[in-house]
Amino acid sequence: MSTTEIVIIGGGVMGTSIAWQLAQKGAKVTLLERDQLAAQASGATAGGVRQLGRDARELPLAIASIARWQTLEDELEADVEFRRGGQLLVTEDPALIPELEQRVADEQARGLSIRLVQGDDFHAIAKGFAPGIEAGITTDNDGQASGKRTTRAFGAAAERAGATIKTGVTVTGLVQSDGRVTGVETAEGTIAADLVILAAGAWSRRLAETIGVRLPLSTMGLQMMATGPAEPMLAQTVGALNRHLSLKQTPDGRFVIGGGWPGDFNLDTATSSSRMSSIRGSIEHASAVYPVLGALPLDRVWVGIEALCYDEVPIIGPVAGLDGLIIATGFSGHGFALSPIIGQLVSELIVDGAPSISLDAFALSRFDGLRENLEFPDHQAG
Numbered sequence: 001m002s003t004t005e006i007v008i009i010g011g012g013v014m015g016t017s018i019a020w021q022l023a024q025k026g027a028k029v030t031l032l033e034r035d036q037l038a039a040q041a042s043g044a045t046a047g048g049v050r051q052l053g054r055d056a057r058e059l060p061l062a063i064a065s066i067a068r069w070q071t072l073e074d075e076l077e078a079d080v081e082f083r084r085g086g087q088l089l090v091t092e093d094p095a096l097i098p099e100l101e102q103r104v105a106d107e108q109a110r111g112l113s114i115r116l117v118q119g120d121d122f123h124a125i126a127k128g129f130a131p132g133i134e135a136g137i138t139t140d141n142d143g144q145a146s147g148k149r150t151t152r153a154f155g156a157a158a159e160r161a162g163a164t165i166k167t168g169v170t171v172t173g174l175v176q177s178d179g180r181v182t183g184v185e186t187a188e189g190t191i192a193a194d195l196v197i198l199a200a201g202a203w204s205r206r207l208a209e210t211i212g213v214r215l216p217l218s219t220m221g222l223q224m225m226a227t228g229p230a231e232p233m234l235a236q237t238v239g240a241l242n243r244h245l246s247l248k249q250t251p252d253g254r255f256v257i258g259g260g261w262p263g264d265f266n267l268d269t270a271t272s273s274s275r276m277s278s279i280r281g282s283i284e285h286a287s288a289v290y291p292v293l294g295a296l297p298l299d300r301v302w303v304g305i306e307a308l309c310y311d312e313v314p315i316i317g318p319v320a321g322l323d324g325l326i327i328a329t330g331f332s333g334h335g336f337a338l339s340p341i342i343g344q345l346v347s348e349l350i351v352d353g354a355p356s357i358s359l360d361a362f363a364l365s366r367f368d369g370l371r372e373n374l375e376f377p378d379h380q381a382g
């Protein structure tokens with residue numbers, strides 16, 4: 001049996017961000033990843049970095065995280081393709097402009113820097129949209145980054161700070177004794193730990209179940225597509241009212257298209273496959289908003305497997321009555337943007353005794369009395 005102080009399960013953007021910031025604080029950390037870093041949701045993500053449209057509980061984290069993103073590449077000493085191009089939520093229907101105005105007022109009241117752009121102001125910042133699309137709401141600090149690059153950069157920074165990262169190691173269960181998690185079982189043997197951090201994305205629920213902890217998580221497969229390269233023309237990450245669309249152009253000129261289209265997945269084999277109906281629907285919605293897409297080659301289609309929490313807000317923190325375990329999972333399709341602050345707050349919780357922004361709203365205990373009675377199926381498509 002080997003011993004380490006803290007074991008993190010999962011080499012996605014959460015596990016690696018936590019590992020980095022814990023190691024920076026001097027903690028002895030070992031991260032265990034079954035595959036390679038960014039093998040699952042964090043490698044499949046659309047990479048939108050947004051504050052817009054957040055649940056009220058997540059907003060303080062999103063605002064703090066977006067502030068971290070502005071300097072993250074310097075901190076990580078890496079190019080993670082962060083572009084502060086802003087978010088742009090457009091409408092094709094002038095009748096919906098009052099709805100956009102209301103959203104601006106609501107989001108401003110919640111502390112966001114956001115504005116409505118129409119007519120010439122819209123055309124000055126937005127190029128390539130379908131005729132008739134002349135209004136949207138936009139934020140300046142939001143942007144986009146590469147999920148793979150960010151996760152690998154967190155991992156590399158964690159190693160530079162002294163963390164150990166082991167890929168190709170599958171955790172088969174948690175080890176519990178006398179009301180305390182004391183380590184993890186792996187295919188290579190037991191690893192004892194003072195503290196285990198469960199950041200295994202869609203597989204977190206199964207791992208928690210090995211010690212009888214029920215997490216209110218199901219799973220969703222989110223389908224994405226990328227076109228071949230085109231001239232740079234779109235700076236923003238785009239959504240559209242009443243459409244299933246997220247659209248961005250990456251630095252290599254490709255358009256990445258998503259918007260919550262479902263794909264299929266198998267948790268046992270950690271594999272996924274795309275759906276024709278989602279490809280069709282996605283092309284239809286995306287090219288109605290951004291016509292140039294219809295003329296570009298479709299280069300790649302993929303599906304990311306993501307943990308979906310019952311209230312679509314993550315679970316972060318300890319489990320009441322059980323020492324030695326911290327959970328950071330259930331990011332429900334919008335965790336990537338939060339990853340810098342999640343690593344910071346979890347490391348503060350562990351090393352300093354309290355996070356600088358309260359994590360109380362993310363406690364598992366919010367589901368007490370509920371999670372025991374609900375079923376959370378493995379194969380719920382997006």
Ligand SMILES: Cc1cc2nc3c(=O)[nH]c(=O)nc-3n(C[C@H](O)[C@H](O)[C@H](O)COP(=O)(O)OP(=O)(O)OC[C@H]3O[C@@H](n4cnc5c(N)ncnc54)[C@H](O)[C@@H]3O)c2cc1C
Pocket residue numbers: 009010011012013014015032033034035036037038039040041042043044045046047048049050147169170171172199200201202203204207222223224246258303304305306328329330331332333334335336337338
């Ligand atoms: C298609 C798609 C688009 C998205 N778009 C956005 C977006 O635009 N903006 C945004 O903010 N968020 C977005 N998200 C959400 C965001 O990507 C996720 O919330 C985030 O990546 C979750 O990170 P994670 O580390 O929790 O999970 P994961 O990245 O899934 O990492 C979990 C890791 O645990 C490993 N693991 C699992 N079981 C074991 C085991 N038994 N032993 C060892 N290792 C194990 C897995 O291999 C995996 O690498 C999107 C997600 C998807 C799928």
